[in-house]
Amino acid sequence: MRLRFTKMQGAGNDFVVIDATRQPFALTPEQMRRLGDRRFGVGCDQILVIEPSNDAGADFRYRIFNNTGAEVEHCGNGSRCFVRYVVDAGLTDKREVVVDTMNRRLRLQLQDDGRVTVDMGAPVFDHAALPFDASGLTPRYVNGFELWPVQGVELAVLSMGNPHAVQRVDDVETAPVATLGPAIEHDARFPRRVNAGFMQVLARDRIALRVFERDAGETLACGTGACAAVVAGIRLGWLDAAVEVQTRGGQLRIEWAGGASPVRMTGPATRVFDGEITL
Numbered sequence: 001m002r003l004r005f006t007k008m009q010g011a012g013n014d015f016v017v018i019d020a021t022r023q024p025f026a027l028t029p030e031q032m033r034r035l036g037d038r039r040f041g042v043g044c045d046q047i048l049v050i051e052p053s054n055d056a057g058a059d060f061r062y063r064i065f066n067n068t069g070a071e072v073e074h075c076g077n078g079s080r081c082f083v084r085y086v087v088d089a090g091l092t093d094k095r096e097v098v099v100d101t102m103n104r105r106l107r108l109q110l111q112d113d114g115r116v117t118v119d120m121g122a123p124v125f126d127h128a129a130l131p132f133d134a135s136g137l138t139p140r141y142v143n144g145f146e147l148w149p150v151q152g153v154e155l156a157v158l159s160m161g162n163p164h165a166v167q168r169v170d171d172v173e174t175a176p177v178a179t180l181g182p183a184i185e186h187d188a189r190f191p192r193r194v195n196a197g198f199m200q201v202l203a204r205d206r207i208a209l210r211v212f213e214r215d216a217g218e219t220l221a222c223g224t225g226a227c228a229a230v231v232a233g234i235r236l237g238w239l240d241a242a243v244e245v246q247t248r249g250g251q252l253r254i255e256w257a258g259g260a261s262p263v264r265m266t267g268p269a270t271r272v273f274d275g276e277i278t279l
């Protein structure tokens, strides 16, 4: 089958975007793996599928697949690329778009400078949401928030719609992301696995972050990972309410007022090229 696609990236987290409002979308997990493969296909961290909404309150539905073909709940950098795509493709003339994902309704705003701000929804600390099995573990409390001992390090665990485990490191450049990342991702305490964040606090309003993503491995940036790291840093008393996050692929701004308020993420979204592939 022939498939039209657009390659996009947000802070170096790269995507194959499929417009399922204009062509049928019916790829098998095997076809998605081929599409996401950097040698045998187009190559990407995630595949984003844009569908019409069947809910009057939302403009579109947006589905996310890791490059393994597994459908996942959320993708922050992808959501910015999603809105850039629907505006540039003329699918909407709105600059504020409402979209439904698997488990959240997101509100996205295209800024005059081309960046996109996303209302990412509120963080969830309930272990069942990840899920995270803390049985038999004793947390260390910092500023009233738990750090859990897993794989020999201390993890803050939370969901941004998808699961995250964040640790503080002295230096992101020397952090053992390639070895500890997969060990945390596959730790049995995370039965649906987890995205593992490594955060260096540079100042109360600035962190450096690397994320070993579930399925995709280390990516140049992870939007939900940036939100999770900043929320954890705020709860732990290390960060203020607005933080610049330096990733290997670019800069994101994350804001959170605490409690049940939504996390706001602002960052770039860029179209790279359009193409067609036979799968």
Ligand SMILES: N[C@@H](CCC[C@H](N)C(=O)O)C(=O)O
Pocket: 013, 045, 046, 066, 072, 073, 074, 075, 076, 077, 078, 162, 163, 195, 213, 214, 215, 216, 219, 221, 222, 223, 224, 225
């Ligand atoms: N790159 C994303 C997150 C994509 C999903 C993640 N790998 C998962 O499995 O939960 C982002 O920008 O948030």
